[in-house]
Amino acid sequence: MKTLAAGITALSALLGLIPLSGASAGPSPDAPGTSVPYTQSQQVMVAHHVGGTKGTWTRYQWEGATMGWVKLATTGQAIFGIRGVVNGKQRVQGDDKTPLGTYPIEYAFGIGNPGTTMPYRTVDACSVWDVNPRTTHYNRWVETCTRKDLGERLADYTASQFRQAAVIGYNYVKPVHGRGAGIFLHYASSYTRGCVGLNDRTELQNTITWMDPAQHPTIVIT
Numbered sequence: 001m002k003t004l005a006a007g008i009t010a011l012s013a014l015l016g017l018i019p020l021s022g023a024s025a026g027p028s029p030d031a032p033g034t035s036v037p038y039t040q041s042q043q044v045m046v047a048h049h050v051g052g053t054k055g056t057w058t059r060y061q062w063e064g065a066t067m068g069w070v071k072l073a074t075t076g077q078a079i080f081g082i083r084g085v086v087n088g089k090q091r092v093q094g095d096d097k098t099p100l101g102t103y104p105i106e107y108a109f110g111i112g113n114p115g116t117t118m119p120y121r122t123v124d125a126c127s128v129w130d131v132n133p134r135t136t137h138y139n140r141w142v143e144t145c146t147r148k149d150l151g152e153r154l155a156d157y158t159a160s161q162f163r164q165a166a167v168i169g170y171n172y173v174k175p176v177h178g179r180g181a182g183i184f185l186h187y188a189s190s191y192t193r194g195c196v197g198l199n200d201r202t203e204l205q206n207t208i209t210w211m212d213p214a215q216h217p218t219i220v221i222t
Contacts, residue, residue: 027068076200139181
């Protein structure tokens, strides 16, 4: 009986009905180096920490069951917090560490939409990111020209870091006060205060332009 069953299995494999042991059954559902399946996101960015404040940067696009995940041509390096990285669940505000983990991209912002279909906010003189853990708007964009106790005045950084940027959904949906706020994807040359930086402005703009909310762009920080 075992011999007959083995023969049927082998014949079925030859006819293409089942894969032979070790044969490919199609592309992996997860983006390379991640546990993010294409059913969750079709655009995945991987910022991999190598050491110090430096790391690698890769983007993947899901191209369907035939092609699977396609690695896109990218340039530049990923830049991390001045004090390295930490598990996102262990991060505390002010530790200057980039949170490891998997996060959605909430929206993009900067001096003007470069062509992305992502929700986009243009920075003006009253745009502030609230990093004050004692407020009700913690880890949110706030428009105010009078409150001086909230945190980062975004316009102060539009000449460089925030010319184009995106909000990483770390501690965003239900913010835990004190765990950290204002974790962005933005330009950086040598280090950040906990964000993910790219040291190539062209790659940053290309990334933001590429992002499509219908494909649920996701960043994986490893």
